[in-house]
Amino acid sequence: MKLLAEMFTIAPGNKDHQVAIRCAVGVFVPLIIVVLIGRSDLAIFASFGAFTGIYGRGELHRKRLFIQMRAGSLMLLVILMATLSARAGQALGLSDAASTWTQVAATTVVAGACSLVIALWRHRPAGSLFHIFAFAAIASIPNQPPLWQCMLVAILTTVFCLLIGISSRLVRSRRTPWAMPAPARLTQEEKRAAWLEAMGYVVAAGLAGTLATIVGQWLGFGHNYWAMVAAVVPLVGRTTRHRVARGIQRIIGTVLGLIVLAGVLLLNPAPWQMVLMIAACQFGAEMFIARQYVLAQIFVTPLALTATLLAAPTAPEVLLRDRIVETVIGAAVGIAVVGAPAVWRRMWAGDKARRIAAL
Template identity: 70%
Template sequence: MKAVTEMFTMGPGNKDHHPALRCAVGVFVPLITLTLMGRLDLAVFASFGAFTGIYGRNEPHSVRFRSQLRAGGLMLLVILLATVTARVAGALGIDGMAYSWLLTAATTLVAGLCSVVVAAWRLRPGGSLFHIFAFAAIASIPSQPSLWEAMLVSVLTTGFCLLVGMSSRVVKSHRTPWKRPPPIRHTAPERRAMWLEGGGYLVAAGLAGTIATLVGERLGFGHTYWAMVAAVVPLVGHSTRHRVSRGIQRIAGTVVGLVLLAGILWLNPAPWAMVLVIAVCQFGAEMFIARQYMVAQIFVTPLALVATLLAAPVDPGLLLRDRIVETVIGASVGVAVVVAPAVWRRVRGSSA
C-alpha cells in the first residue's frame, strides 16, 4: 500500500516555476526561429541542444553555469557522434536490421559511458536518459541535414540556454554570489558506485534494446530506442521500492500522455502551434519532474512525440502504438534489473 500511495503523492514545491520557465524559453525560441525560417529539419538538433537548460535547476549561478556548460558540452558530443554514426553507416551501406542492431549496440555504450561521466561531474538530473534519447533519435533520422548546419543549430541553442540560465542575475533579488565552484573529488566508494551504476545502465539499456529490436523485427514495431530510454528510468531512486514505482509511473503516465497527444493531433495544429505545445509541455514536465513523476510523464509523452513528428512526419497512429509498446518493454526490463539484485541476495540467504 505504501508503494501505491507513493505513486499518487505530490512532493513539496521548490520554486519549480523558475527552472520550468527557463527550460520552456530555452526550447521555444530556437524552435520557433527554425519554424519561421522553414528549417524544421533541424528542429531535433535544437530540441536536444535545449536539454542544457534542464541541468543545475536550483543551484547558485556559478555552479549552475559549470553544470550547464559541462552538460551542454557532453550533449553536443553525443549529437556529433550520432549524426556521424548515421553518415558513416550510410556510406558503408549498412541499413535495415543490420543498422538497427548497430544502433542498439552504440546506444548501449552511450548509456553506460554517459552515466559514468554524469555521475563524475555530479550533474542533476543524474543518469544518461537524455543522452540515450538524443543519440538514438538523431542517428535514426533517415535524411541527415548537412553536418555544419546541424552542429551550428546545436551549439547556438546550447549557448542560448546558457544565457537563459544566467538571466536571473539581472534581477538583484535573484542574484547569487559568483564564486568559483569547489572542485569535485570522489572517494573510492563513490568511484566504485559510479562504475556500478554505469554497468546498470549498460545492462538495462542493452537488454531492453535487444528485446525491443527482436520484437520489432517480428511484429513490425519501430522506435526501439524508446524501450532503452524507459529501461533506465527505474535506475534512479533512493530505494528499490521507489525505483519500481518510477517504472510503473512511467507506464501509467505514458498512457495518459498518449490520450492527451491524440487530442492534440486530432486538432491538426500548424507547425508554430506544435512548437507552442512543446514549450508548454516542457514547462509542465519541469514543474512536476521532481515532485510527481507520473504527472511529469503526462507532459513528457506529447513533448517527445510532437518533437519527433516535427523532425520526421510519420503516421501518428503507428507512433502512438510504438510508444506504448516500447515503454512497457523498457520499463519492465528496468524494473527487472532493479529487483534482480535483491532477489539474488534473498535466494543466496535462504540457501546459506
C-alpha cells in the same frame, strides 16, 4: 498500499516554476526560429541542445553556468557522434537490419559512458536518459541535414540556454554571489558506485534494445530506442521499491500522456502550434519531474512525440502505438534489472540460513 500511495503523492514545490520558465523559453525560441525559416528538419538538434537548461536547477549562478557548460558540451558531443554514426551507416550501405543493430550497440555504449561521466561529475538529473534519447533519435534519422547546419543549431541553442541560465543576475533581487565552492573529492566508494551504475545502464539499455528490436522485427514495431530510454528510468532511485515504482509510473504516465496527445493531434496542429505545445509541455514537465513522476510523464510523452513529429513527420497512430509498446518493454526490463539483485540477495540469504540450520 504504501507503494501505491507513494506513487501518486505530490512532493512540495521548490521554486520549480523558475526552472520551468527557463527550460520552456530555452526550447521555444530556437524551435520557433527553425520552423519560421522553414527548416523543421533541424528542430531535433535544437530540442536536444536545449536539454542544457535542465541541469543546475537550484545552483548559484556561477556554479549553474559551470554545470550547464559541462552538460551542454557532453550533449553536443553526443549529438555530433549520433549524426556521424548515421552518415557512416549510409556511407557503408548497411541494410536496415544491420543499421538497427548497430544503433542498439552504439546507444548501449553511450548509455554506460554518459552515465559514468554524469555520476563522476555529480550532475543532476542523474543518469544518461537524455543522452540515450538524443543519440538514438538523431542516429535513426535517414536523411541527415548538412553536418555544419546540425551542429550550428545545436551549439547556438546550447549557448542560448547558458545565457538564460545566468540571465536572472540582471535582476538585483535574484542575483547570487559570483562564487563557487571547491567540489568535494569523490571517495572510492562513490567511484565504485558510479562504475556499478554505469554497468547497470549498459545492461538495462542493451537488454531493452535487443528485446525491442527482436519484437519490433517480428511484429512490425519501430522506435526501439524508446524501450532503451524507458529501461533506464527505474535505475534512478534511492531504494529498490522506489525504483520499481518509477518503472510503473513511467508506464502509467505514458498511457495518460498518449491520451492527451491523441486529443491534440485530432486538431491537426500547424508546426508553429506544435512548437507552442512543446514549450508548454516542457514547462509542465519541469514543474513536476522532481515532485510527481506520473504527472510529469503526462507532459513528457506529448513533448517527446511532438518533437519527433516536427522533425520527421510520421503517421501519428504509428507513433502512439510504438510509444506504448516500447515503453512497456523497456520499463519491464528496467524493473527486472533493479529487482534481480534484491531477489538474488534474498535467495542467497535463504540458502545460507538453510545450510546453517542443517549444521
